[in-house]
Amino acid sequence: MNMLKFTYGTTVFLSSAMLMVLEITAGRIIAPYVGNSLYSWTSVIGVVLAGLSFGNWLGGWLADRNHGHHALGITLGIGALASLLVLALLPAYGVLIRNQLLSLAWTSLLLVFGLFLVPAILLGIISPLVTTLYLKVDESIGRVVGLLHALGATGSIFGTFAAGFVLIQWIGTRWTIIMVAIVLLLLALPWLIRGPHRTPLFMSLLAAGLAVVAITDRMNGFVAPCDVESQYYCLRVIDNHDQPIAANSRSLAIDHLIHGTNDLDDPESLLTPYIHGMDTLIESRFSRNTALRYFFAGGGAYTYPRALASRHGENEIVVSEIDPAVTKIAQSELDLDISEMTIHHDESRHVLGRYGANRFPRIA
Numbered sequence: 001m002n003m004l005k006f007t008y009g010t011t012v013f014l015s016s017a018m019l020m021v022l023e024i025t026a027g028r029i030i031a032p033y034v035g036n037s038l039y040s041w042t043s044v045i046g047v048v049l050a051g052l053s054f055g056n057w058l059g060g061w062l063a064d065r066n067h068g069h070h071a072l073g074i075t076l077g078i079g080a081l082a083s084l085l086v087l088a089l090l091p092a093y094g095v096l097i098r099n100q101l102l103s104l105a106w107t108s109l110l111l112v113f114g115l116f117l118v119p120a121i122l123l124g125i126i127s128p129l130v131t132t133l134y135l136k137v138d139e140s141i142g143r144v145v146g147l148l149h150a151l152g153a154t155g156s157i158f159g160t161f162a163a164g165f166v167l168i169q170w171i172g173t174r175w176t177i178i179m180v181a182i183v184l185l186l187l188a189l190p191w192l193i194r195g196p197h198r199t200p201l202f203m204s205l206l207a208a209g210l211a212v213v214a215i216t217d218r219m220n221g222f223v224a225p226c227d228v229e230s231q232y233y234c235l236r237v238i239d240n241h242d243q244p245i246a247a248n249s250r251s252l253a254i255d256h257l258i259h260g261t262n263d264l265d266d267p268e269s270l271l272t273p274y275i276h277g278m279d280t281l282i283e284s285r286f287s288r289n290t291a292l293r294y295f296f297a298g299g300g301a302y303t304y305p306r307a308l309a310s311r312h313g314e315n316e317i318v319v320s321e322i323d324p325a326v327t328k329i330a331q332s333e334l335d336l337d338i339s340e341m342t343i344h345h346d347e348s349r350h351v352l353g354r355y356g357a358n359r360f361p362r363i364a
Contacts, residue, residue, distance in 0.1 A: 008134045009151050011187055012127055015076065016152040017159030018180045019123040022083060023048045024163035025180075026116050029086070029173045031234050031255040032226065033094045034108045043108040048120045055124015062125065063132035072129050073191030079122035080184035083177055086115045123184075127152050169231040227333075230325035237333045250334055252301040254326070260301025262334045267310035275304050291315060295360040297348035298322075302330045309340035317341035318355070320348040 026044045027036060034040050062071055097111050127148060134144050167176045226234035236253040240261065249271060251261040263269035270276040286292060291314035296305055299321030308317055317340065321327055324345045330336040344351045352360070 004137060005134065007190055008130050009147070011072070011076075012130050012148050013151045013155035013158075014183060014187055015079075015123050015126040016155035017162065018083075018183055019048070019052065019120060020156045020159030021163040021167065021176060021180050022086075022116060022119055022123075024160060025168060025173050025176050026112060028168055028229070028234065029090065029177075030094070030108065030111050030115075032236070032253075033098050033111060033256055034104060035255045035257060037104065037108075039105040040108045040112075043105075043112040044116070047109070047112045047117055051117045051120025052124040055121040055126075056128055058121065059125035059128035060132075063129050067129070068133060069191040072126070072133070073188045075122055075125050075129070076184050076188035077192065079119060080181040080188065082119040082122055083181045083184065086119070087174060087177055089115060168229065172226070172229045228325050228329055230323050232323040233326070235325060235329050237329065252326075252330065252334060254300065260303040260334075262301055262303055262306065262336075264335045267335065268307045270303065270307055272303060279304065279307070289313070293360055294318065295352065295355075296320065299326050299330065299343070301334055302327075302336045305341055306334075306336055309337065312340075318351075318360075319343045320351040321345060322347055 023044060026048070027041055030040060030044075093114055094111060097107055097114070100107070102110070131145060131148050134148065135141065138144050163176065167179070171179070227237055228235040233254045238251040238253055238258070240249045240251060248264045249261055250264065251258050253259070260275070261271045263271060270279055282292075293316040294305070294308060296317075296319040299305070299319045302319070305317050305319050308315055319341055321343060322345060327336075327338070327343055327345065331338065
């Protein structure tokens with residue numbers, strides 16, 4: 001009896017954790033399509049809460065009709081498949097939604113709705129279904145409901161921190177979602193082996209899961225992949241050999257936006273119009289022989305700091321780039337030499353505060 005109660009509690013805890021892992025991962029996995037913005041995170045939170053709410057109602061409806069362990073196992077198993085389907089659907093569905101030329105808010109909402117609503121509904125079913133089953137072995141209603149609510153909330157907190165602080169930056173979004181599917185399938189196993197046709201059902205779920213992963217691998221060429229998934233961004237280097245801007249140039253995309261383009265043959269070539277315009281304005285005010293102090297809030301592709309450093313003047317070049325992975329990929333893929341500049345991997349306001357207000361005066 002105690003073992004059964006422990007399994008009930010573990011199911012609620014881990015299923016709640018996996019839902020939050022999916023929610024945090026959702027914000028990152030849609031970033032190459034819509035970026036990280038107020039609209040994208042509002043869509044993620046709203047859609048997951050909507051799915052959870054409907055799932056809670058559906059779970060109560062199933063419990064009232066005496067659906068028990070077998071239904072719990074099937075729901076967890078289908079939840080595992082629905083999680084894997086996110087990876088399979090994303091390439092084609094993401095491009096389809098983005099090509100509709102809708103507003104950023106609608107694009108974000110439809111993208112999250114199509115990918116994460118079903119997993120959220122399925123995982124929302126678990127808690128009321130388990131609560132009803134638990135009450136059949138322990139009639140202390142207040143204690144049981146309070147315990148399972150606490151376990152669900154604690155699992156949600158655990159899943160949030162695990163995804164945001166550990167999983168995504170260690171193993172990436174793809175393997176994080178695969179991990180969620182594996183955990184849900186393992187949670188389904190104890191309940192599936194209690195029901196009829198248990199072996200064929202479990203093997204079917206396992207085979208379906210492997211098929212989804214295989215399809216995802218075949219479709220991976222259609223995904224806008226991250227070359228590097230850092231703790232902050234999805235970073236991708238684009239080779240522009242077939243573009244007219246320069247024969248040997250590369251661009252850095254951070255999430256869904258191009259943040260700079262570097263000519264690998266000529267560091268002083270400023271291919272991005274606004275950077276070229278900024279350099280022209282500075283040169284109209286100061287000659288090239290004037291020693292200036294530059295502070296860059298963010299590195300991006302390091303296009304302008306790279307150009308300034310190549311001129312070998314007496315300029316002081318300070319870059320505050322919060323993400324070390326941005327600097328690293330610029331060095332390895334975008335021909336960045338940092339020997340002539342000072343780089344701080346910290347928030348720009350903190351860096352400026354350490355230098356003092358008068359170190360980098362504004363140009364009037």
